[in-house]
Amino acid sequence: MRGQSASADAKPRSSDPYRVMLVDDSAVIRGLFTRFLEADPDVKIVASVGDGQRAIDTLKNSDVEIIVLDIEMPRMDGITALPELLKVNPSVQVVMASTLTARNAEISLRALALGARDYLTKPSSTSEMTGAADFPSDLLSKVKAFGAQRRRKAGAAAPLASATRVSPKSAPAAARSTAKPSLAARPTATARNEFALRKPSGRRAEVIGIGSSTGGPQALFRVLTDLTKTIKQPILVTQHMPPTFTTILAEHITKTSGWVCAEAKSGDVVSPGRIYLAPGGYHMTVKTDGAEKVIALNQDPPENFCRPAVDPMMRSLIKSYGRVLAVILTGMGHDGREGCRAVVEAGGDVVAQDEHSSVVWGMPGAVAQAGLCCEVLPVSDIGASVSRLARG
Structure with missing residues (x-):
């Protein structure tokens, strides 16, 4: 018997990077996220706002593919904004971001049921965020994975700058090794064919x-x-x-x-x-x-x-x-x-x-x-x- 994957025919690559909107009430956090993500030429921050309502208004007038959405914000929080964002653009990929607490874990799982694609656990302070090599890798891996998935389903091309790769550090930070993998241990990409x-x-x-x-x-x-x-x-x-x-x-x-x-x-x-x-x-x-x-x-x-x-x-x-x-x-x-x-x-x-x-x-x-x-x-x-x- 044979099976056929949904993406057997590779699409030509594009120079257009993945378009991301950051939603967090902390300008400092948004600045760090921007620095982490735009270090990769496949990613571009097209919008950066401080609450859920502004995110909704911005999405109506912006071509955004991925949203990194904080949970706790003034005016309109992330769990309230999520369904409204998906009404504006049902194909947008939303990653919830929160610190690791029981309450935020509960909200993150609710968000997945409402249409968020994944969650991201943020370090509890900016010093931890900048000092942890895992968090920037987590953030970038998720953004690129969901950007690639969205484009595949739309029949669009992935960015030209580099082939979309799943980082070895793509699992949750608490589940990963801190040791750098050898080249021999790195998973290799395979063609999505029969x-x-x-x-x-x-x-x-x-x-x-x-x-x-x-x-x-x-x-x-x-x-x-x-x-x-x-x-x-x-x-x-x-x-x-x-x-x-x-x-x-x-x-x-x-x-x-x-x-x-x-x-x-x-x-x-x-x-x-x-x-x-x-x-x-x-x-x-x-x-x-x-x-x-x-x-x-x-x-x-x-x-x-x-x-x-x-x-x-x-x-x-x-x-x-x-x-x-x-x-x-x-x-x-x-x-x-x-x-x-x-x-x-x-x-x-x-x-x-x-x-x-x-x-x-x-x-x-x-x-x-x-x-x-x-x-x-x-x-x-x-x-x-x-x-x-x-x-x-």
Whole structure:
């Protein structure tokens, strides 16, 4: 069988940089963001305003592709402005920016449900922002990834200055290594062309492992809601997120999907029909303890520049259970690819989200193009597919 990605024909590149509007009540923050972003010739700040109402008024008269939107602002805050901005321009890509608090984590997840593409955790002070190499990289990676995604879907050309690359530092700052990757370790871009599909194994999986990153929360809500409640396998999820966010995400999964989901703790006995979410800052693995399978969290070095990472979770599931059904949803980078390769070698199956429905087709694209998937599907079809494959 063959699959076809949505962007098989490469578009000619353009000299037009990605057009960004910054919305933050601090002129100092906007100035720093401008400096970080315009250091790359592929990005141009076309507007910089101090509150949500000004952002709405500006968007009506400006050709903006990406908005970096603060949450807490006077006059009109970010969560109030977001739906109005999307009414003005439904194709604009909005990245919410906030400091890392439980309240802001909750608001950021609400923003994703309202149409924001992603969130960005800001350092709590300008000195931390300028002193942290990770934050400028995070900001630039997200802006370029969403700019590229928007242009691909519109059939427009990406900037001429440099090829659009997914930075190795594209995962949340709390999930990344501070060590610089060697050239040999850097993920290489692959052409978005045909990919081969494997024949499903036809065997019942003993456990389901799901990996996701950028755009993952909304994809998780959809997939888990669509899963039939007759599934008996335990479900383990690694979503690239910092601490606090994963706590709130587990609560949202329980509320939206009807499944019982909890942020995993070391020593938890893994039970059928429950969902375990990797906590921010920790790899989540499973170990066999007598007749039981138990959660084992660790802070081993990041893998694929992430912690939590998908690959160590998948390896541990193979060791503890044997046959695994792996699901890779939207996200930057290639975390999960080698874990899924091991899943296939152990007789399991892999399902990936397709490019059109992915916010970023990095992780699912990596497993698809490696020829590891038995199905590559829109997010709306994955729940039914997993329900069917889980039965064997």
